[in-house]
Amino acid sequence: MAKSDDGARKRGHNTQLVTAGRRPEWTGDPRLGGGIVNPPIWRASTIIYDNIADLDARSKDTHDKLYYGRRGTPTVWALADALTVMDDGAAGTLLFPSGVAAIAAALLALLSPGDHLLMVDSAYEPTRSFCDNFLARMGIATTYYDPMIGAEIAALLRPNTKAIFTEAPGSLTFEVQDIPAIVAVAKAHAIATILDNSWASPLLFPAMAMGIDISMMSLSKYVGGHSDAMMGSLTVNAALWPKLRQNCYLLGQAVSADDAALMLRGLRTLDVRLERQGKSALAIANWLAARDDVGEVRHPAMADCPGHAFFMRDFGGASGLFAFTLKGADKAKRARFIDALTLFGIGFSWGGFESLVVPADPPRSAVPWTGGDALIRLSIGLEDVADLIADLDAAFAAAEV
Ligand SMILES: Cc1ncc(COP(=O)(O)O)c(C=O)c1O
Structure with a gap:
């Protein structure tokens, strides 16, 4: 067209x-x-x-x-x-x-x-x-x-x-x-x-x-x-x-x-959803980054994300999808963490009004992924941030068991 x-x-x-x-x-x-x-x-x-x-x-x-x-x-x-x-x-x-x-x-x-x-x-x-x-x-x-x-x-x-x-x-x-x-x-x-x-x-x-x-x-x-x-x-x-x-x-x-x-x-309604989901995602990413049990947070708006300077230069903002690692965790602990979440559906795709989570194992051939076995991707939806954080907080506790 x-x-x-x-x-x-x-x-x-x-x-x-x-x-x-x-x-x-x-x-x-x-x-x-x-x-x-x-x-x-x-x-x-x-x-x-x-x-x-x-x-x-x-x-x-x-x-x-x-x-x-x-x-x-x-x-x-x-x-x-x-x-x-x-x-x-x-x-x-x-x-x-x-x-x-x-x-x-x-x-x-x-x-x-x-x-x-x-x-x-x-x-x-x-x-x-x-x-x-x-x-x-x-x-x-x-x-x-x-x-x-x-x-x-x-x-x-x-x-x-x-x-x-x-x-x-x-x-x-x-x-x-x-x-x-x-x-x-x-x-x-x-x-x-x-x-x-x-x-x-x-x-x-x-x-x-x-x-x-x-x-x-x-x-x-x-x-x-x-x-x-x-x-x-x-x-x-x-x-x-x-x-x-x-x-x-x-x-x-x-x-x-x-x-x-x-x-x-x-x-x-794309613009209002992107703005709201982007804001919620960044709040959650910052909350995760402040935790001792989190390794890396991969969110383009955060200073240590590779290419952050290009994000700041070229992008008008962030959407609601990002990833983080559970520090020192293996796949079993990652599974316990994800299984404990109640507000995040375990599902592929992203960008919907509901929050989602998936375990992430990046396929790479040019540059190896060195972030370990416990990468988790979150798609943040339109729920209240406080509820999503409470859900994540409970999952951190459950994963330790
Ligand atoms: C970055 C990216 N590109 C393309 C696709 C493929 O889109 P679709 O699921 O509509 O085939 C996906 C799906 O998850 C994606 O994450």
């Missing part, structure tokens, strides 16, 4: 979150008067044409037109348009049934057999798995690099390097990358950059404005925000937009109008 030229881009982010994607032709019918606040759920597989001339005309340019269900309907276009508007400098957004599907589509669009990819060592594990299995099978080589590499990434470039994948902060260990330094190297060598921006969203890290070519998000996290729907997005700059859109069409990727409506609903 290419960007709307309704003028919303000039407004503040909060106004954009409220107004984006609500074009009159998507929210109402002039013959009925007025407009519905939320774009209705337009479900479709088949689209009926008036006649053959109509079919021929719409087949010439299927974009933004009702053509066939897989190409979307106004509910889906509204979500894509809103995500494009939020990322200043973007040309369009493509939607996928999951974040992983979006990552796979971006890599497949940019890479061909014989090419080389630079992948951050702190990437989400299934991203690594896609490279090690699918891309390797296609004859595409992946080199994992230190998340803290910055401009030194130039030394890893090969003549066939076609893409650099970044994730900031990194999965499980939260290193914040020097994205501008990496982008500068990539641009100097005409190499495409992809960022997994699921943690920050464009509200906290304006990926396109920072020079990233393709900004990916798992909308299943903060955008959806209610742990009841899955989706992924690729927001793309003008240079790569035609290629990415065609690739998405070739792969047959499509999302349902029902899921798009859930994501749009989540998007409207």
Whole structure:
């Protein structure tokens, strides 16, 4: 879905979150008067044409037109348009049934057999798995690099390097990358950059404005925000937009109008949830950091987190996901700690309104994880901080038994 030229881009982010994607032709019918606040759920597989001339005309340019269900309907276009508007400098957004599907589509669009990819060592594990299995099978080589590499990434470039994948902060260990330094190297060598921006969203890290070519998000996290729907997005700059859109069409990727409506609903309140969850998470991270039985706290806003200076320079704030280690603990003690929690669900994913916990064992190949066996990731929800702290406090006591 290419960007709307309704003028919303000039407004503040909060106004954009409220107004984006609500074009009159998507929210109402002039013959009925007025407009519905939320774009209705337009479900479709088949689209009926008036006649053959109509079919021929719409087949010439299927974009933004009702053509066939897989190409979307106004509910889906509204979500894509809103995500494009939020990322200043973007040309369009493509939607996928999951974040992983979006990552796979971006890599497949940019890479061909014989090419080389630079992948951050702190990437989400299934991203690594896609490279090690699918891309390797296609004859595409992946080199994992230190998340803290910055401009030194130039030394890893090969003549066939076609893409650099970044994730900031990194999965499980939260290193914040020097994205501008990496982008500068990539641009100097005409190499495409992809960022997994699921943690920050464009509200906290304006990926396109920072020079990233393709900004990916798992909308299943903060955008959806209610742990009841899955989706992924690729927001793309003008240079790569035609290629990415065609690739998405070739792969047959499509999302349902029902899921798009859930994501749009989540998007409207993204800023207030991020602000509140970010504030609560930092309060809890500080409380953990002051304890003797905690080893490291990995939270980008804390001074000893790798890349903290880049976080302070480039990010507008923190979301609610971070990790910490139980000092000197093994996996059994970690399990006792997690099992004792009552307000934190043990579950994958994050970014919902409810707090979650998982044991974290970072897969690494470029730089080993040296933080021990007892890394724990917390996703802080909308509960009262005092209750979450009391729950954690009780778990520390229970883990000692
Ligand atoms: C950083 C990151 N990127 C991508 C994904 C994949 O998103 P999805 O679960 O929507 O496929 C996840 C999921 O946990 C994630 O944590």
